[in-house]
Amino acid sequence: MFDPHSVPADPLATSALAARGLEYRRVDPADEPALQAWVQAETRGFHHARPEAPELRRALQVSRQRNVRGVYDPTAHDPQVPVATVDGWPSGLSVPGGRSVDAWAVSSVTVSPTHRRRGIARALLEAQLRYAKAAGAALAMLTVTEATIYGRYGFGPAASAATVHVDRRRAHWIGPESPGRVQFVEPADLIGKAPAIARRAVARTPGEIDRWPGLLERHFGLVDPGSADARALRVARYDDAAGQAQGFVAFRVVRAPDEPGALECDVFVAATDDAERELWRFLVEQDFVTEARVRLRSVDEPLPWLLEDPRAVSLHEISDHLWLRVLDPVAALSARDYGTAGTLTLEIADPLGHAEGTFVLDVSGDGHAEVRRTGDARPDAANGARPEARHDAQADAASSHPRSGRRSRAQAAHGLRIDARDLASIYLGGTRPSVLARAGRLAELAPGSLAVADRLFHAPRTPHLSIWF
Numbered sequence: 001m002f003d004p005h006s007v008p009a010d011p012l013a014t015s016a017l018a019a020r021g022l023e024y025r026r027v028d029p030a031d032e033p034a035l036q037a038w039v040q041a042e043t044r045g046f047h048h049a050r051p052e053a054p055e056l057r058r059a060l061q062v063s064r065q066r067n068v069r070g071v072y073d074p075t076a077h078d079p080q081v082p083v084a085t086v087d088g089w090p091s092g093l094s095v096p097g098g099r100s101v102d103a104w105a106v107s108s109v110t111v112s113p114t115h116r117r118r119g120i121a122r123a124l125l126e127a128q129l130r131y132a133k134a135a136g137a138a139l140a141m142l143t144v145t146e147a148t149i150y151g152r153y154g155f156g157p158a159a160s161a162a163t164v165h166v167d168r169r170r171a172h173w174i175g176p177e178s179p180g181r182v183q184f185v186e187p188a189d190l191i192g193k194a195p196a197i198a199r200r201a202v203a204r205t206p207g208e209i210d211r212w213p214g215l216l217e218r219h220f221g222l223v224d225p226g227s228a229d230a231r232a233l234r235v236a237r238y239d240d241a242a243g244q245a246q247g248f249v250a251f252r253v254v255r256a257p258d259e260p261g262a263l264e265c266d267v268f269v270a271a272t273d274d275a276e277r278e279l280w281r282f283l284v285e286q287d288f289v290t291e292a293r294v295r296l297r298s299v300d301e302p303l304p305w306l307l308e309d310p311r312a313v314s315l316h317e318i319s320d321h322l323w324l325r326v327l328d329p330v331a332a333l334s335a336r337d338y339g340t341a342g343t344l345t346l347e348i349a350d351p352l353g354h355a356e357g358t359f360v361l362d363v364s365g366d367g368h369a370e371v372r373r374t375g376d377a378r379p380d381a382a383n384g385a386r387p388e389a390r391h392d393a394q395a396d397a398a399s400s401h402p403r404s405g406r407r408s409r410a411q412a413a414h415g416l417r418i419d420a421r422d423l424a425s426i427y428l429g430g431t432r433p434s435v436l437a438r439a440g441r442l443a444e445l446a447p448g449s450l451a452v453a454d455r456l457f458h459a460p461r462t463p464h465l466s467i468w469f
């Protein structure tokens with residue numbers, strides 16, 4: 001596994017920030033005061049309250065596992081507190097077909113309001129992409145506060161999430177009976193087994209990322225077990241017929257005195273379909289509860305099909321939850337399985353250059369792809385022009401521009417001209433290429449290419465990410 005602490009400083013970011021009188025530094029994981037100042041700056045950057053001691057200890061522990069960077073202003077009132085923060089770490093990302101691809105997670109991007117809009121975030125983000133590439137990551141990934149920030153760095157939304165509301169009174173179960181059972185467990189009793197269950201759940205869902213040490217402790221309220229939030233948490237586990245634990249939920253019921261409550265669940269982990277069904281049933285069949293609200297679920301849950309009245313279920317807060325950035329098209333595209341056999345050329349434009357070039361995707365009958373780079377991208381690709389905006393004269397001899405009406409001179413291969421950020425959006429199968437084409441974001445190299453691309457990039461399971469990072 002790549003060591004996030006071995007990443008050398010990025011000279012471009014260092015000099016860009018130095019030109020603004022700022023210092024760009026890695027925070028030494030062993031330097032407790034520096035790490036504490038970084039955590040405090042990050043917390044303030046996200047407009048959160050100052051962390052209490054147990055939460056601060058947890059944040060320090062997590063930060064020590066990551067490549068933590070700060071930007072410092074030597075002229076500030078307290079020059080030890082960074083004016084900008086970011087961290088990154090290598091992590092697996094599940095892709096269609098059940099494999100995991102090497103990716104680089106980016107988080108904690110904050111710039112103090114005193115230093116905003118001076119290009120600090122840009123310097124940090126572009127450096128993160130270079131770190132990711134140096135670490136051998138096929139993609140970079142993040143979850144976002146605002147959808148307007150990351151497209152300029154080549155990130156595209158790749159997996160959605162939603163809050164599922166279930167009206168308890170209408171939730172009459174018609175799904176199959178399961179041979180297993182759900183039972184309450186104390187969080188401390190499950191924490192030993194939970195990571196292995198979570199790993200299996202992550203592996204079967206494209207868009208999920210590896211859980212880092214300490215995350216489940218937080219989900220189970222074990223960071224500060226005496227706090228009111230932790231004491232309200234209940235944990236239930238599903239065991240299959242053989243007694244093997246296959247899933248768990250952590251939830252609380254909030255209610256006014258003498259009133260039925262609302263069940264709120266932020267942690268729903270299922271390694272099998274049985275576990276998923278039975279945990280849903282457990283959540284939606286609770287008495288003295290009017291509604292269940294389960295956050296960060298898939299937009300494609302089986303739940304409505306398990307209830308007599310599918311309208312008991314409604315989706316809220318549907319969001320572009322996981323954003324990806326393709327850095328190495330060969331590694332990224334060969335990692336996933338495809339929906340059918342076929343061949344597709346991808347002319348990728350990337351203003352930052354990382355994914356730039358022409359690539360051929362050859363998918364065999366078993367869904368595996370061989371991907372090869374066949375050339376650099378078009379001369380204008382690096383200037384950020386949208387693919388459909390390029391002039392026809394630059395079109396390849398073996399292709400015709402979709403809006404030109406010209407017939408291709410040779411037998412045109414199926415292919416797409418696509419920006420790196422749109423490639424990120426189709427990568428896991430969450431968005432069809434034809435939808436992006438309807439939005440004018442990508443173009444066919446030859447008629448029929450979109451239909452081929454839609455079939456190839458189709459994923460049997462809708463991508464989904466069930467945590468923030």
Ligand SMILES: CC(=O)SCCNC(=O)CCNC(=O)[C@H](O)C(C)(C)COP(=O)(O)OP(=O)(O)OC[C@H]1O[C@@H](n2cnc3c(N)ncnc32)[C@H](O)[C@@H]1OP(=O)(O)O
Pocket residue numbers: 045046106107108109110111112115116117118119120121122123142143144145146148149152
């Ligand atoms: C992965 C994560 O951690 S997501 C968390 C993101 N952080 C937050 O939401 C915390 C609150 N916000 C902030 O701290 C800051 O506003 C940041 C980090 C979003 C931006 O920091 P800044 O240093 O001001 O950004 P910077 O000056 O480098 O701007 C770079 C570009 O992004 C644009 N930009 C910056 N912030 C935003 C925004 N909130 N919405 C839209 N565009 C933005 C700028 O206009 C600029 O555009 P351009 O270069 O294409 O002309």
